[in-house]
Amino acid sequence: MFGVSVDNLIDIDQKYYSLEDYQGNVPRWCPGCGDNAILASVQKLCRDEQLPPEKTVFVSGIGCSSRFPHYMKTYGFHGLHGRALPIAQGVKIRRPDLKVFVNMGDGDCCSIGTAHWIHALRYNMN
Numbered sequence: 001m002f003g004v005s006v007d008n009l010i011d012i013d014q015k016y017y018s019l020e021d022y023q024g025n026v027p028r029w030c031p032g033c034g035d036n037a038i039l040a041s042v043q044k045l046c047r048d049e050q051l052p053p054e055k056t057v058f059v060s061g062i063g064c065s066s067r068f069p070h071y072m073k074t075y076g077f078h079g080l081h082g083r084a085l086p087i088a089q090g091v092k093i094r095r096p097d098l099k100v101f102v103n104m105g106d107g108d109c110c111s112i113g114t115a116h117w118i119h120a121l122r123y124n125m126n
Contacts, residue, residue: 082113
């Protein structure tokens with residue numbers, strides 16, 4: 001009636017996620033470890049992209065860097081050494097609506113998990 005476009009209206013029911021919505025347990029990494037900076041960057045990314053924590057999953061293998069799911073206030077799975085990618089693929093196949101992230105160290109990715117890494121690249125699930 002007044003020429004107002006419905007596409008430009010703000011959804012007042014939409015929740016805004018703050019940084020605290022993604023901060024889980026307090027990290028126990030060594031002071032100065034680069035994992036702390038990566039965690040902070042990923043939490044900021046989730047906030048900036050407004051990823052709903054209940055629709056976000058972090059999957060990891062073993063090692064210091066793979067404690068990542070414990071430090072995010074999202075769903076997470078701390079799996080076996082070298083098997084984070086197959087687990088993440090299974091999650092994505094079963095629940096394609098979820099945002100799935102994988103956190104791996106060099107051993108997970110380039111040693112025992114090399115075959116899974118190549119397989120994941122070939123399938124390009126996301």
